[in-house]
Amino acid sequence: MGHLIIVAACSLNQWALDFEGNLGRILESIRIAKEQGATLRVGPELEITGYGCLDHFLEGDTYLHSWEMMGKILQFEEAKNILLDIGMPVVHKNVKYNCRVIILNGKILLIRPKLFLANDGNYRELRYFSAWSPARYVEEYQLPRIIREITGQSMVPIGDAVISTIDTCVGIELCEELFTPNSPNISMGLDGVEIITNSSGSHHELRKLYRRVNLIREATLKNGGVYLYANQQGCDGDRLYYDGCALIAVNGQIVAQGSQFSLKDVEVITATIDIEDVRSHRSISSRGMQAANTPRYQRIEAPIVLSQSVLSNKIRIHLTKPIKEFYHTPEQEIALGPACWLWDYLRRSKMSGFLLPLSGGIDSCATAIIVYSMCRLVVEAARNGDTKVIIDARRIAGEDKDSDYIPKDPREFANRLFHTCYMGTENSSKETRKRAKNLASAIGSYHIDLNMNEIITSIQTLFNLITSKTPRFRVHGGSNIENLALQNVQARLRMILAYLFAQLMPWVRNQNGSLLVLGSANVDECLRGYLTKYDCSSADINPIGGISKKDLRKFIAYARDEYNIPLLNEFLIATPTAELEPITHDxxxxxxxxxxxxxxxxxxxxxxxxxxxxxxxSMFSKLIHEWGSELRPIQIAEKVKKFFFYYSINRHKMTTLTPSYHAEAYSPDDNRFDLRPFLYNAAWNWQFKKVDSFANELEKEIKY
Structure with missing residues (x-):
C-alpha cells in the first residue's frame, strides 16, 4: 500500500550578512512549504548568513548572529510538525564548520557538518571552514545558552549521521559532496537512507545546469531514492549569480524543477512521492549484496511520520509524475542570468540606475540589451503581482513611497533608470554614432550624444607645452608608442566622463541619487588584455565580462528575434573596432x-x-590535433607564442578588472577566480624553445 510524502526544496535570494532579511525569507519558505502540505523542507547552503560572506566567516559575530536567528526559527509557530533542514556556520571546539541544522518541533535533532569543501575556482571554503572527519563519526555539541533557554537541550549530536523518522530515513548532503567521485549519497543509500537532501550554493555558469541535473539523476538512478536539491538564488554581494533551479528526483527521474532565473526572493517547489517506489526500485539482489556489507550510519530518531497512508488520508493528494527537465539555451542564459544579477545589484546598492558608454559596437550593445532584458523581467514580475519587485521599481524610478506607479512597459521603465552615452571623437564613424542612437531609441534609454575632441586637444596641448613634443598617430607618421598613447588618452577620458555623467545625470533630470557605471569588455578581450587600463572598461560592474565574443554574437541574434529589434542585425555584421585611430581611405x-x-x-x-x-x-601539443588540418606546425607555434606573450604583458590589467558577472569557466578574473601571477617573464624562454623544437620536428615529418 502506498505511503505518500510531500517534500519541499527552496531557492532563496539570500544576501551576505543580511540576517533579518535572510530570516524573513527562510520563515516565508517554511510557511509556503507547510501550506502545500510538506512534512520535510530543505533550504540553500548557509542560508542564515548568506553563502558569500567570505572572510566574515572568520568573525565571531557571524556565528553569534546565526544562533540568534536559529533561535527565532525554533520558536516560529509554523515551523511545528515539519522536519526542517537549515544551513548555518557552527563553531565546535574552536573549529569552524559549514553545517546543516536539523530541527523538529522546537528541538535540534542533529548538526551535520560538511564533509568535503569546495576549494577551487570561485570557492575558498578551506579558508574559513574545516571538513568534518572521519565519515560516520558523531560526538556531542554543547549548545549556546540562548538556544538552551529555547529548546531545553544542553547537548545535541554533531557529525555524519542520518535522521530516522517513524516511517523512513533521511540523509544530508551538502553541495560539493554531490560533485565528489564517492558521494555520501552512495553509502547512505546502501545503508537504507531513502530520502537525501542537498543544500547548495552553486553559481551559474553557461551550460552548467546539464551537469548538475545529470548528477542529481545519477544519485538515485542506480541506488534508488528521493533527492531534494535546494540552491541559493540571486546575487548575494559578489561576482557570482546563484541560479536557483531547485530540483526533486525520484529513482533517477526528475519530478519537480524550479525556475533557474527569477526575480522572486522565495521560491518553493514540492512533490508528492511514494516511499514504496524507492523500496521497490531497490529490490535487486546485487544491490542487496553491497548493502549488507556497507558500514552503518548512526541514526538520530525523529518522532514524526512524514508519510500519509493513501487509505487514511482525508485530503486527496496525487503522486507527482516525472517531468522532462527544462534547459535554457546559452543565449537565453545570457539574457536572463546577468539581467537578474543587475537587478539584485541595483536594488541592493540603493542606486538610481545605470550609465553605459554606448560605442555602437557589439559589446556595449550586448550590455544594453541585457539591461533591457532586466527591464522586461521587472515588468513581467510586476504584472504577476510581485509586490517586492514593485516596491523596488518605484524607488528606483524615483517615485514616492505612496505612489501607485507600476512598471508596465520595459522601454518606459528603461528611460527612467538607464542612461547611455556616445562619446565620439574625430576618429569615430557616422555609422557607430547612428547605431548607438538608434539602439538607445529602440530600448528606451535616456541617450546623450557628445564629442570630446576639445578635451583631447587640450591635453595634447598641455603635453606639448611641458615637453615641446607633439605625439602623432601611426597613420600620420608617429611611432607605435605615440600611437598607443594617443589611443589610451581617448579611452581614459571616456572613463572620467562616464563617472561625471553617472553622478550628475539624475540631478540634471531632477531626480535623486546617482548611477552605476557599466563596463562592456568581454572575457576574450580581458584574457588578451585588449583594453586600456582605467579606460571605459573600468566601471562599477560589468555584466558581460565573463562572456565570450562568440556567445555574445549568438545572444544578439537571439535578442534581435525574441525582442523584435531588427536594428541588432547591423551590430552583427559590423566589423569590431575600437575607433581610437584616425580613419583614412585605406x-x-x-x-x-x-x-x-x-x-x-x-x-x-x-x-x-x-x-x-x-x-x-601542452597548449601547442593539443592545438596540433585541433588545427593541424588547416595550419602548419610553425604557424600554430607562432599563434601560441603570440598569445602567451600578450597574455603575460597584460596580465597586470586583471588586478584592476571591473567586477564581472561570472559566466565562463575560463574567465581571467584575477580578483577571486584566476589566481596567477601578474608579473611574468614574457619571453617564456624555455617553454618557447620547446614549442619551436617540437614544431620544427613536425615540419620535417609532414610533406606539403
Missing part, C-alpha cells in the same frame, strides 16, 4: 587585426589555459 582600425588573433582563437586559448590547465608546450 585604413580602418579593426580589433582582430590589432590583436593579431581572432576571437574564436582567443576562446580556444582561454579554455586550454584555464580549464585544461595548459602551459605553452
Amino acid at each position: 585604413y580602418v582600425q579593426a580589433d582582430e587585426i590589432d590583436m593579431e588573433m581572432t576571437y574564436d582563437e582567443l576562446s580556444m586559448f582561454g579554455k586550454l589555459r584555464k580549464i585544461e590547465k595548459c602551459g605553452p608546450f
Whole structure:
C-alpha cells in the first residue's frame, strides 16, 4: 500500500550578512512549504548568513548572529510538525564548520557538518571552514545558552549521521559532496537512507545546469531514492549569480524543477512521492549484496511520520509524475542570468540606475540589451503581482513611497533608470554614432550624444607645452608608442566622463541619487588584455565580462528575434573596432587585426589555459590535433607564442578588472577566480624553445 510524502526544496535570494532579511525569507519558505502540505523542507547552503560572506566567516559575530536567528526559527509557530533542514556556520571546539541544522518541533535533532569543501575556482571554503572527519563519526555539541533557554537541550549530536523518522530515513548532503567521485549519497543509500537532501550554493555558469541535473539523476538512478536539491538564488554581494533551479528526483527521474532565473526572493517547489517506489526500485539482489556489507550510519530518531497512508488520508493528494527537465539555451542564459544579477545589484546598492558608454559596437550593445532584458523581467514580475519587485521599481524610478506607479512597459521603465552615452571623437564613424542612437531609441534609454575632441586637444596641448613634443598617430607618421598613447588618452577620458555623467545625470533630470557605471569588455578581450587600463572598461560592474565574443554574437541574434529589434542585425555584421585611430581611405582600425588573433582563437586559448590547465608546450601539443588540418606546425607555434606573450604583458590589467558577472569557466578574473601571477617573464624562454623544437620536428615529418 502506498505511503505518500510531500517534500519541499527552496531557492532563496539570500544576501551576505543580511540576517533579518535572510530570516524573513527562510520563515516565508517554511510557511509556503507547510501550506502545500510538506512534512520535510530543505533550504540553500548557509542560508542564515548568506553563502558569500567570505572572510566574515572568520568573525565571531557571524556565528553569534546565526544562533540568534536559529533561535527565532525554533520558536516560529509554523515551523511545528515539519522536519526542517537549515544551513548555518557552527563553531565546535574552536573549529569552524559549514553545517546543516536539523530541527523538529522546537528541538535540534542533529548538526551535520560538511564533509568535503569546495576549494577551487570561485570557492575558498578551506579558508574559513574545516571538513568534518572521519565519515560516520558523531560526538556531542554543547549548545549556546540562548538556544538552551529555547529548546531545553544542553547537548545535541554533531557529525555524519542520518535522521530516522517513524516511517523512513533521511540523509544530508551538502553541495560539493554531490560533485565528489564517492558521494555520501552512495553509502547512505546502501545503508537504507531513502530520502537525501542537498543544500547548495552553486553559481551559474553557461551550460552548467546539464551537469548538475545529470548528477542529481545519477544519485538515485542506480541506488534508488528521493533527492531534494535546494540552491541559493540571486546575487548575494559578489561576482557570482546563484541560479536557483531547485530540483526533486525520484529513482533517477526528475519530478519537480524550479525556475533557474527569477526575480522572486522565495521560491518553493514540492512533490508528492511514494516511499514504496524507492523500496521497490531497490529490490535487486546485487544491490542487496553491497548493502549488507556497507558500514552503518548512526541514526538520530525523529518522532514524526512524514508519510500519509493513501487509505487514511482525508485530503486527496496525487503522486507527482516525472517531468522532462527544462534547459535554457546559452543565449537565453545570457539574457536572463546577468539581467537578474543587475537587478539584485541595483536594488541592493540603493542606486538610481545605470550609465553605459554606448560605442555602437557589439559589446556595449550586448550590455544594453541585457539591461533591457532586466527591464522586461521587472515588468513581467510586476504584472504577476510581485509586490517586492514593485516596491523596488518605484524607488528606483524615483517615485514616492505612496505612489501607485507600476512598471508596465520595459522601454518606459528603461528611460527612467538607464542612461547611455556616445562619446565620439574625430576618429569615430557616422555609422557607430547612428547605431548607438538608434539602439538607445529602440530600448528606451535616456541617450546623450557628445564629442570630446576639445578635451583631447587640450591635453595634447598641455603635453606639448611641458615637453615641446607633439605625439602623432601611426597613420600620420608617429611611432607605435605615440600611437598607443594617443589611443589610451581617448579611452581614459571616456572613463572620467562616464563617472561625471553617472553622478550628475539624475540631478540634471531632477531626480535623486546617482548611477552605476557599466563596463562592456568581454572575457576574450580581458584574457588578451585588449583594453586600456582605467579606460571605459573600468566601471562599477560589468555584466558581460565573463562572456565570450562568440556567445555574445549568438545572444544578439537571439535578442534581435525574441525582442523584435531588427536594428541588432547591423551590430552583427559590423566589423569590431575600437575607433581610437584616425580613419583614412585605406585604413580602418579593426580589433582582430590589432590583436593579431581572432576571437574564436582567443576562446580556444582561454579554455586550454584555464580549464585544461595548459602551459605553452601542452597548449601547442593539443592545438596540433585541433588545427593541424588547416595550419602548419610553425604557424600554430607562432599563434601560441603570440598569445602567451600578450597574455603575460597584460596580465597586470586583471588586478584592476571591473567586477564581472561570472559566466565562463575560463574567465581571467584575477580578483577571486584566476589566481596567477601578474608579473611574468614574457619571453617564456624555455617553454618557447620547446614549442619551436617540437614544431620544427613536425615540419620535417609532414610533406606539403
